[in-house]
Amino acid sequence: MRFLITGTAGFIGFHLAKRLLEAGHDVVGFDGMTPYYDVRLKAARHAILARFPSFQPVEGRLEDAAALGQAAELARPDVIVHLAAQAGVRYSLENPKAYVDANLVGTWNVLEVAKRWQVQHLLSASSSSVYGAAETVPFGEVDKTDEPLTLYAATKKAGEVMAHSYAHLWKIPTTAFRFFTVYGPWGRPDMALFKFVAAILKEEPIEIYGQGQMRRDFTYIDDLVEAVVRLLPVAPQEANRVTGPHVVDSLSREGPFRVVNIGGGQPVGLLPFIDTVEAALGRPAIRKMLPMQKGDVPQTYASPALLEALTGYSPRTRVEDGVKAFVAWYREYYGV
Incomplete structure (x- = not known):
């Protein structure tokens, strides 16, 4: 086509x-x-x-x-x-x-x-x-x-x-x-995962908005x-x-x-997500806790029911596996 x-x-x-x-x-x-x-x-x-x-x-x-x-x-x-x-x-x-x-x-x-x-x-x-x-x-x-x-x-x-x-x-x-x-390999530099990985590898603080209480359906x-x-x-x-x-x-x-x-309908808390990033990198983050930013939402949570009914499919990759794949790409692409 x-x-x-x-x-x-x-x-x-x-x-x-x-x-x-x-x-x-x-x-x-x-x-x-x-x-x-x-x-x-x-x-x-x-x-x-x-x-x-x-x-x-x-x-x-x-x-x-x-x-x-x-x-x-x-x-x-x-x-x-x-x-x-x-x-x-x-x-x-x-x-x-x-x-x-x-x-x-x-x-x-x-x-x-x-x-x-x-x-x-x-x-x-x-x-x-x-x-x-x-x-x-x-x-x-x-x-x-x-x-x-x-x-x-x-x-x-x-x-x-x-x-x-x-x-x-x-x-x-x-x-x-x-x-x-x-998220994933070749991701956008303005997204949280990219920013977290870049900062942690440089031993710089990561900014955690909403005191880390937000959830996202990655x-x-x-x-x-x-x-x-x-x-x-x-x-x-x-x-x-x-x-x-x-x-x-x-x-x-x-x-x-x-x-x-x-979306897969499996939201993850921001703090557990950061734990996953730290595990994939093998080093801790320097955490800078901040209030909620203007325009941010507390959570996203998809119902995948319609997607499944139409296609027989819904997102299923575990965050742990997806983050590891991104970190592997980031290290190779930037040589770090």
Whole structure:
């Protein structure tokens, strides 16, 4: 099949594109190579993808409709996977305009491309952040998500509802998946695991917000990619609702649109997570306890029931194994 994937120099886009290329598909990767974090890491990811003759990279910003349109012309996509975004909960407090440009204008541009090419399936990344500080757990796809705590979360929610409108108006089969704290080799430097490992190896303090009382539903990258690949052929169809024990389908009544959590439903406390990082590194962290940061949520906790009903799969890698894999990659990549 022919894929257009946005964000192929990013953490998740790189891993998904690599998986699809290894399976023999054609992939056009669209990425802005923005300096939000080390561009050399992004370039290294793209260099690996460039080894595949069926990979074609196009550099451009999501908000540049002409550049995105050119990438689509090159791809002539059967499927679009929209992963590119301005990421980061805390950075949205510093530079909100970047989120409006990339996550609102950029997502609209992607929807216009999907409309033009009438793709078989549009899959678009959302985030567990849309659940805000929800207290009812686990988080289900049909739970209320109208109280975002940051502009980042608000733009991700907006992306979902924008995509729903296009699915309804133009009959574009669309899946919006909500990611839960994805980690693993080639991960993002702004994420906690990367920061913890880097600081511990340098014998510098790690910053632990919320006095370490937060919990996160960590999702290993290989599990996430497996879930996305299994969702590719499961394009939503109107009135084709799945049923099963404890399953509430998020399929829209108004169009071929569905929201799916991608998380294992096994949240881990921040302090036990740091214990796991210390064990993988074989050295203790210098812990600097801090209050909760503005915009942080106390916990994330996915219900994987719908994902399991649709694909027969849910994330299953143990945090201990995933952290070890990340540490092994980090030591090799940085030579430490």
